[in-house]
Amino acid sequence: MKFRFKPTNKKFTVLIVPEGTSPVFRFKMRFALLLSLLVSAMAVIILALVLALVNRSNTSRIVMLEAELTSSEDRLQSTVDDKEKAIDELLTELIALSEKSKTIESKMVELENLEAELKAITTGSRISPASTKINQDKEAPQDGGVGGESVPLSDAEVRSLIDETKASITASLNEMPELQARLEQTKVNVEKYKEMMRILPTYWPTDSTRITSHFGKRSDPFSNRLTSHNGLDIGGNTGDPVYAAADGKVTDTGYSSARGNYVTVAHPSGLQTIYMHLQKGIAAKGDTVKQGDTIGLLGSTGRSTGPHLHIEVVKGGTPVDPLNYLTIPGEDEAL
CATH class of the missing domain: 1.10.150 (DNA polymerase; domain 1)
Structure with missing residues (x-):
């Protein structure tokens, strides 16, 4: 350009x-x-x-x-x-907490039933099976597989679960101190009951539980006449141990044609027990014996048709039915 x-x-x-x-x-x-x-x-x-x-x-x-x-x-x-992960973890913890609250409720029921059982024992009453049955959790895991669709909880269901769990835990915490106090008192009562049961002739006196003749009127095995039987006959083997039915002191031992070898024990409760037809007596007069101690050996001495123990319980000088006091082994489990 x-x-x-x-x-x-x-x-x-x-x-x-x-x-x-x-x-x-x-x-x-x-x-x-x-x-x-x-x-x-x-x-x-x-x-x-x-x-x-x-x-x-x-x-x-x-x-x-x-x-x-x-x-x-x-x-x-x-x-x-x-x-979202934190929310899922919180929901998992909430469900676990809910299950724990149900477990606490179940344990509270168990403790209450235990308390009722202990009270029943100390009062001598029986408990109906319905009252001793512990409530079973309807959601307890069963044997076998599980499955189904994964359906998330709605907000309303989560709030309801939170409210239920809070109410359950609050109720358990409020009830626990009172239940603990009642159990402590029941424990004291049980200890007193155990002491009382040691001075009452409740301990079964032989290894055998075969009763051959009950207390009361019967046909005499020698004369066949109607007579009064003032004790309880328990069949067994010669030489089997005979146990003291309660704590006490041996007040008399010896031999008579009717009783054979015998041992008499006086108990702090005011009752007496007499053990007859022994092969031999082991406890001596003046001995202090504990419930369950061996005081003699089962035999068939005196007025007897075979090896057995004749045990009498005397209250205020009058024989009473030993089964009013004695507990047959296994009887509690059968109730």
Whole structure:
């Protein structure tokens, strides 16, 4: 491109000479117009550069914002996942706590039934099977497989489970001190009862539990006449041990044609027990014996048809039925 100035008319001619044989293009313009075009071109170039710089800066800013947005989304998703995991863990702990509260309730029922049983023992009354049966948890695990669809708990069900668990634990905590106090008192009563049972002739006096003749009226085995039988006959083998039915002191021992070898024990309760037809007596007069001590050996001496123990319980000088006191081994388990 060549510029040729013509200062005479202050016009400029612009020649565009292509290579080769192509015609030359001429443009004539005044100086002011040319200057305007040049200024405009420079302005466009500068504007383009500014826009390019701004665009580059904005592009970098957009890339940074996109990276921050992606990072924020990742953090948000991680937070959501963590919260969902925490909620699941809390629900699992809530269900476990609910099961523990049911276990506590079951244990409380067991303790209450134990208390009732101990009271019944100390008062001598029997407990109906319904009152001693411990409530079974309906949701107790059964043998075999389990399955089914996984159905999430609704918000209402979760709130209901929370309320039930809270109420169960609160009730158990409120009841526990009173139950503990009652059990302590029952424990004292049981100890007193055990002491009382040691001075009452409740201990079965032989290894055998075969009763051959009960207390009361019977046909005499020698005369066949109707007579009163003042004791309880327990069949056994000669030489079997005979045990003291209660704590006490031996007040008499000896031999008679009717009793054979015998031992008499006086008990702190005011009762007496007499053990007859012994092969021999072991305890001597004046001895202090404990419930369950061996005081003689079973035999068939005196007025007897075979080896057995005749035991009498005397209350206020009058024989009473020994079965009012003696506990047959295994009888408690059968009740």
